[in-house]
Amino acid sequence: MTSVLRQEASRFVFRRVTVNSEGNGKDSPALAAILRDEIAHGGPITCARFMEVALYHPELGYYERDHKTVGQRGDFYTSVSVSELFGQMLAFQFAEWLEEIANRQLPIANLQIVEAGAHDGQLAEDVLHWLQMRRPDLFARLEYWILDPSPRRQLWQRDRLNKFAPRVRWFANWGEIHQVGGVTGVIFANELLDAFPVHRLAWSVAEQQWFEWGVKTAGERFIWTRLPQLSANVAALREPAVALNNRYGELRERAWANLAPVLPDGFVLERTPRAELWWETAAQSLRIGKLLTLDYGHNLNETINPTRPTGTLRAYRNHQLVTDILADPGEQDITAHVNFAGVTLAGERAKLATIELIEQSRFLTRVAQRTMRRPASFGEWTSEQARQFQTLTHPDHLGRSFSVLLQQRA
Numbered sequence: 001m002t003s004v005l006r007q008e009a010s011r012f013v014f015r016r017v018t019v020n021s022e023g024n025g026k027d028s029p030a031l032a033a034i035l036r037d038e039i040a041h042g043g044p045i046t047c048a049r050f051m052e053v054a055l056y057h058p059e060l061g062y063y064e065r066d067h068k069t070v071g072q073r074g075d076f077y078t079s080v081s082v083s084e085l086f087g088q089m090l091a092f093q094f095a096e097w098l099e100e101i102a103n104r105q106l107p108i109a110n111l112q113i114v115e116a117g118a119h120d121g122q123l124a125e126d127v128l129h130w131l132q133m134r135r136p137d138l139f140a141r142l143e144y145w146i147l148d149p150s151p152r153r154q155l156w157q158r159d160r161l162n163k164f165a166p167r168v169r170w171f172a173n174w175g176e177i178h179q180v181g182g183v184t185g186v187i188f189a190n191e192l193l194d195a196f197p198v199h200r201l202a203w204s205v206a207e208q209q210w211f212e213w214g215v216k217t218a219g220e221r222f223i224w225t226r227l228p229q230l231s232a233n234v235a236a237l238r239e240p241a242v243a244l245n246n247r248y249g250e251l252r253e254r255a256w257a258n259l260a261p262v263l264p265d266g267f268v269l270e271r272t273p274r275a276e277l278w279w280e281t282a283a284q285s286l287r288i289g290k291l292l293t294l295d296y297g298h299n300l301n302e303t304i305n306p307t308r309p310t311g312t313l314r315a316y317r318n319h320q321l322v323t324d325i326l327a328d329p330g331e332q333d334i335t336a337h338v339n340f341a342g343v344t345l346a347g348e349r350a351k352l353a354t355i356e357l358i359e360q361s362r363f364l365t366r367v368a369q370r371t372m373r374r375p376a377s378f379g380e381w382t383s384e385q386a387r388q389f390q391t392l393t394h395p396d397h398l399g400r401s402f403s404v405l406l407q408q409r410a
């Protein structure tokens, strides 16, 4: 879900075949009616609720509709839609990690790769195909688990991954994964956390406190409105910066005290307590191994930046940034930067060790270097792969804004 590929796309290569689809362009006025009805009966709703309905309504939500959302003919690119090299490189890295665990203590039969947010199953196919070709012994003995609460998306994934059937298993939530004993191996998500519903807060200079933006109707349109109080799950986080900063406690509280007076009136900050809770639950499910996410976001120093007063919430349609985020619910993607500081702390609360938060380009470059040192194990790089690598790592494209957060339980 990135904008960075909107310009100069022709200089770079993209995957030719993307998502099975009927094509874009159909309105979903019923979804707008559902939201209008909810507001008419219960009053203004939070931004998080608006996103939840717009993106995940079981029949009409943006991510539920059987139309092309990702890729060249969709609304945005992901690393997956850019190239199968992305999945191949992840598979190489996952295999190294899994073999390390297996060599240390455990029979490989007990290992899993868990992908959350697998959408149409394209990345799973790329990873599984590479493992089947390049690591047949490992492939024959590991399980690929997909975590997806949507029965409809599970159907798309089952369709695409039919050929790997004995190796793939589906779960609707972390509770089901806990019931089978948790995960030993790798849990990962590509561009999932940026798709979680966010609360939109703003700073009031006069009141010296945060308030929350909600959504109400104005005729047929949806518009922003100030809510009378913060949502409970956001208020529980106390001052956003203090909540972010609790690792170094007092030092960061002091930093916040210095920052608050210079924040412009109306300065917007998004909070995603559900993403942090989700990550903490994922971390709790990891018995031994790695937990990683690849996404765009901000680290601690970037989250509250007075020079960026309007926040990061945005909408995309046909690879264009849409000015009205609330327009045409269900027809456009809505997304916000991941708060990596909050997510990192969530993993640490579940006693994971943080290995690194680095740019995706550096992460992939390191993997690429290792594949080149072991050509027999990855295969010789083709010129097509070299071009795909450039697209994944070039600063004008996915290289600049994407990061990788890696945590582990040894």
Ligand SMILES: C[S@@+](CC[C@H](N)C(=O)[O-])C[C@H]1O[C@@H](n2cnc3c(N)ncnc32)[C@H](O)[C@@H]1O
Binding pocket: 001, 063, 070, 078, 079, 080, 081, 116, 117, 118, 119, 120, 123, 147, 148, 149, 153, 189, 190, 191, 192, 195
């Ligand atoms: C931006 S798409 C990314 C798709 C894919 N990972 C890629 O990189 O191309 C985000 C996907 O995460 C799914 N999703 C949202 N919330 C989820 C959750 N709680 N668990 C699993 N998947 C979720 C969405 O429905 C959507 O398919």
